[in-house]
Amino acid sequence: MAELTDRTASLWMDTTADAPIHPPLTADATVDVAVVGGGILGITTALLCAQAGASVAVLEMDVVAGGVTGHTTAKVTPLHGSSYSELRAKHDAQVARAYASGNLAAMERVARLVESLGIDADLRRRPAMTYVTDPDELTTIQREAEAAREAGLAVRLVTESELPYPIVAGVRIEEQVELNSRKYVLGLAEALVAAGGTIHEQTRATGLSERGGPRVHTAGGASVRANDVVVATLMPFLDRGLFFARLTPNRSYCIAARAPRIPEVMAISADQPTRSVRAALGRDGEELLIVGGEGHATGEEADTRRRYAALETFAREAFGATEITHHWSAHDLQPADGLPYIGRYTPFSRHVWTAAGFRKWGMTNATMAAEILSARIGDRDHPLASAFDSNRLDPVQAAPGVAKEIAKDARHFVVDHTVHRDGPTCTHLGCRLRWNTAEDSWDCPCHGSRFAADGAVLTGPATKPLDLG
Numbered sequence: 001m002a003e004l005t006d007r008t009a010s011l012w013m014d015t016t017a018d019a020p021i022h023p024p025l026t027a028d029a030t031v032d033v034a035v036v037g038g039g040i041l042g043i044t045t046a047l048l049c050a051q052a053g054a055s056v057a058v059l060e061m062d063v064v065a066g067g068v069t070g071h072t073t074a075k076v077t078p079l080h081g082s083s084y085s086e087l088r089a090k091h092d093a094q095v096a097r098a099y100a101s102g103n104l105a106a107m108e109r110v111a112r113l114v115e116s117l118g119i120d121a122d123l124r125r126r127p128a129m130t131y132v133t134d135p136d137e138l139t140t141i142q143r144e145a146e147a148a149r150e151a152g153l154a155v156r157l158v159t160e161s162e163l164p165y166p167i168v169a170g171v172r173i174e175e176q177v178e179l180n181s182r183k184y185v186l187g188l189a190e191a192l193v194a195a196g197g198t199i200h201e202q203t204r205a206t207g208l209s210e211r212g213g214p215r216v217h218t219a220g221g222a223s224v225r226a227n228d229v230v231v232a233t234l235m236p237f238l239d240r241g242l243f244f245a246r247l248t249p250n251r252s253y254c255i256a257a258r259a260p261r262i263p264e265v266m267a268i269s270a271d272q273p274t275r276s277v278r279a280a281l282g283r284d285g286e287e288l289l290i291v292g293g294e295g296h297a298t299g300e301e302a303d304t305r306r307r308y309a310a311l312e313t314f315a316r317e318a319f320g321a322t323e324i325t326h327h328w329s330a331h332d333l334q335p336a337d338g339l340p341y342i343g344r345y346t347p348f349s350r351h352v353w354t355a356a357g358f359r360k361w362g363m364t365n366a367t368m369a370a371e372i373l374s375a376r377i378g379d380r381d382h383p384l385a386s387a388f389d390s391n392r393l394d395p396v397q398a399a400p401g402v403a404k405e406i407a408k409d410a411r412h413f414v415v416d417h418t419v420h421r422d423g424p425t426c427t428h429l430g431c432r433l434r435w436n437t438a439e440d441s442w443d444c445p446c447h448g449s450r451f452a453a454d455g456a457v458l459t460g461p462a463t464k465p466l467d468l469g
């Protein structure tokens, strides 16, 4: 493998302003809706609430769309790998239909927002495809095509594609959306401010009290009182609602490259190893190739550099890639029963809301969540609210995932403290951290918190830096 470029910023961060443009919160404030987290979920929810007439403040610990939203692959489509056959293995047809219709509507909502707000987000309509190259996996695609069709998507089964290598079969849908996720969310943020909303970057929420009306406390000392609070921090940062047991962080890697063969299809393999590809525009409008994949449980691997090497080899062999221009990684959360959690923070919360568990498909899942949350905050019904209810009790579907997550956490609490004595301890709930060689960070295998070499929090749910002294 060639030496990794110094540019660990994603293509999306590199093609947009990286400095904070909104001031931190320095004085107490009162609003209708306070949103904690400025990714696609937080900013879309804030904008929809502001457009409905609410006064809104967003608190973001770093910069807007600098979290997973700035480190994604940014395919916007309801065709999510082999999701429909996976969903049908756990849920009935109605649930799969709710997932398809919500995500399809979300894709169109994204396209409409880009158009109506005039956001320059490099949006292009492209087909999306899930494919296999291994003949033994043909049935995987046949099952997915059947399940996606049953869920209501206009998919076709194909045996040829625009990819520069043969496929055995693919399930394909036309006229989907690819864009630059950070340009898109920065555009939404601009519209939010124009609609009267405020955004505070470099403002970390450290607590939330509910007695006497919700109030968000921040690391700088100032607080925000609100009628409703939306926790949009990827992993909900409060130790309530048992989200830590219901969500599993899983990391993936991406590279951008110059290549003579750039795909005109957004594609993801259903056989192993997973390879996700698409085209994207670089700084000067140059066509680049993006390759993603190499997913694994966050914090459970020491030599992460080999993950980039595997993607680079694939890019060179399959697309003739000549130069890697960017590399980045991020994690998203897998929900225990395969469906995102969207709704009240706990069964007892009346005015605290959250959404999480977007399964590496949050461009549409988070947009759908924003629609549901903004409707519920505005006391409006949403036809999909019950299908994704964050407090659903579905022991049969969720139990194996929850049991696995609890066993994993227990292993890291007990075994890691005996075996890996040299790593620092996570400031969230005390798991032993592992050093990540490719990103130069301390990563937590329990709930995905990540810390810079100097101890600063990179990714929650942790809110306090490491004490490395």
Ligand SMILES: Cc1cc2nc3c(=O)[nH]c(=O)nc-3n(C[C@H](O)[C@H](O)[C@H](O)COP(=O)(O)OP(=O)(O)OC[C@H]3O[C@@H](n4cnc5c(N)ncnc54)[C@H](O)[C@@H]3O)c2cc1C
Residues within 6 Å of the ligand: 036, 037, 038, 039, 040, 041, 042, 059, 060, 061, 062, 063, 064, 065, 066, 067, 068, 069, 070, 071, 072, 073, 074, 075, 076, 077, 203, 204, 205, 206, 232, 233, 234, 237, 251, 252, 253, 254, 292, 329, 330, 331, 332, 358, 359, 360, 361, 362, 363, 364, 365, 366, 459, 460, 461, 463
């Ligand atoms: C490698 C990879 C590729 C992906 N590719 C795709 C794809 O092609 N298509 C697709 O649909 N989805 C994809 N996804 C998933 C999608 O990117 C995510 O689901 C989505 O970006 C999550 O958005 P979010 O707003 O929930 O989280 P984030 O974007 O992470 O936003 C959460 C924000 O909260 C802030 N925050 C955290 N704690 C605090 C605190 N205490 N106080 C204040 N702020 C806080 C963070 O700084 C962050 O900005 C991919 C995910 C990964 C990891």
Ligand code: FES
Residues within 6 Å of the ligand: 426, 427, 428, 429, 430, 431, 444, 445, 446, 447, 448, 449, 460, 461, 462
């Ligand atoms: S993220 Fe929960 S213990 Fe580290």
